[in-house]
Amino acid sequence: MDERNFRSSYYEKVGCYSVEEKKSLNKLLQDNIRNHSKLKQFCLSYTVPTAQRGLLWSIILGVLPLHKNSMDYILLQRTAVYEDLHRAVTKMQYIDQTSPKSKVLQTMWLLENGRLLHPLTGPPDDDNNFMEIVKVLLQIFDNDVETYWIAKEFFACTKGIQQECAKLMELTQTLLKREDIELNNHLEKLGVFNTGEILEKLYVTCFAGVITDTALVKVWDKICGGSRKIVVFVFLDLVKTLRNHILDCKSILDLKTLIEQVKDQDATIVNKAIKTWQSNKNHNEITVH
The missing domain is CATH 1.10.8.680 (Ypt/Rab-GAP domain of gyp1p, domain 2)
Known part of the structure; x- marks a missing residue:
């Protein structure tokens, strides 16, 4: 990460935003007829300042x-x-x-x-x-x-996410198999992909009650901007973060209890997930209309 990107990342983490981003958003919001597409694109590209x-x-x-x-x-x-x-x-x-x-x-x-x-x-x-x-x-x-x-x-x-849940779960498994076959196989053994019980709940509620609100809004910015696929990357980074603990889980109930304890207070999981999602060339493949 070069110095400029590191600085931008740090400022955003502590709640500061570049003058250019603020000016850009203010201009979009002050237009007599707001451009819906550009406003959605702002949500997809940046974390929205709290005040706006x-x-x-x-x-x-x-x-x-x-x-x-x-x-x-x-x-x-x-x-x-x-x-x-x-x-x-x-x-x-x-x-x-x-x-x-x-x-x-x-x-x-x-x-x-x-x-x-x-x-x-x-x-x-x-x-x-x-x-x-x-x-x-x-x-x-x-x-x-x-x-x-x-x-x-x-x-x-979220009803749109619910309708796409089967595709989103399939994508989750495809990406996880590519990145960590052992973790995928264990989640498969626990029944995460077969029953879809835990995964569908997480996706449809967009991790409400699991990830702390201050971190979660960054994900919900992307959902408001039109991305359904962001939930997949949040789940992937969540399970990769908890990998060793998950491999010790003996049942789906153990996994559920483990996930409920995550919170992600410092937004480490969310920030990683957004970065991975943004670097994925097809991140707008499944969108909210």
Whole structure:
């Protein structure tokens, strides 16, 4: 790594960004009609500065409009929907002042999707997966209206990952066989690729609850930017980091317990995964539309 790249990498790790990157993003966000493709490309190319993440994700995910002049009006509409839902679930006594925010937002989401009164409609895992995503976003954003809408739209992205899960798991195994056949064979023996139980959960929730929020947002930047494939590289670096411990695992339950302890507080796994993903020439092969 040359001195300039090392410096850039270090600055980004401690939360500093180059003047050029900040200027570039500010210009994109200040345009009267934002360029959706360029905003997504920024997410794919860089870690989004914390102060602009909420706005950038909101525009990319369709929570806020590309037309800057329509921002205030759309925000009022989003706020009104949020308040109507919040009022409704409160009146129906599904929540009260003691309810955790994650439970409040999940209950509102269930009502909006017609599933609060009819809980048997829809996939059974959706409720838990949405909750996992909400818990992460509540740690990232302060505004509950913004959090609710981003959670809804980010969850919609994860449905795309779910649809591609078989391809993503196949790609995971193909790459792991190439890099570490012993580790692959052991994971295969544990049933990771056969049942897909652990892997699908990790991919569909985008590692929510496994990797610490401050590291995880870097991965979610890429997912918002359009990459589904990033989850594969996170898993590969995760299992390579835990390699020796994984080889000692006797069951899928042992592996699950081990993975749940990872956290990646210093973002070592995530940073490695992003670097590998970026150096992969076909990293946009599977994308979110």
